[in-house]
Amino acid sequence: MKVLRIVAEGLTTSFRYPHFMQGVQPSYPMPPPATIYGHICSALGEWADPAGLQFGYCFTHQNLQPLRDKEHTIVLSPATGKLPGTQIPKVLEGNVNPFERELLFFPRLTLYINRPEWLSAFRSPRYAVILGRSQDLFAYVDVRVVELAEADHAYFEHTLLPYRMALQVMRGVTLLMPRFLDYERRRTPQFSRYVALTERVRLPNEQGFQFADAPAPRFWVDPTTPDDHGAQRGLAFLNFDGEGDE
Known part of the structure; x- marks a missing residue:
């Protein structure tokens, strides 16, 4: 299976929980799928058809806790x-509302997309490379096509x-995250549940559950990643319509 692998690095980023408006804006520990979709469209310079589009990623940052x-x-x-001093009527008045935002420092994203034909678009992105907020500039440090095994x-x-x-993994934190923003319906968000995994877990997992009549699992792995006792980095591909993820 050939996929496009993009490695991007930045100084800061933040992925705001959508239901916090004032006082504090905590950050997700990793980018929601809706953020990944916007990132892809920014590189292409146009809206990508989400049908059949799949992605997986590895995301790290250097602070132990969000600052x-x-x-x-x-x-x-x-x-x-x-x-x-004038006869000009006022139009708007503004009130300043301070708040605290959680930031993740020195983020690194390794993104896998099942669209190897987009190689040239990510090597020469149409718009500025960002992840999250518009001021969180990123840079692509490696863009190539790799063959998964x-x-x-x-x-993982x-x-x-x-x-x-x-x-299966018996680890991680369950999060409700925005999966897709429907721009034809005034950016109406669609949400799904995911498992955010911040530690290494080997699969099959002896502590995980496996039904007796289920076939033995097979995994897509990146053969260029470090070997850990005969295992390499696995990829769980997600989509933007939510089918099969729940």
């Missing part, structure tokens, strides 16, 4: 009266797994 920075937003509202054993680490793998 907080002070930021502020200005909330605008209709104004009354005139500008001082099938294996009986694999390790620093990645986002479909929720259906929760009983």
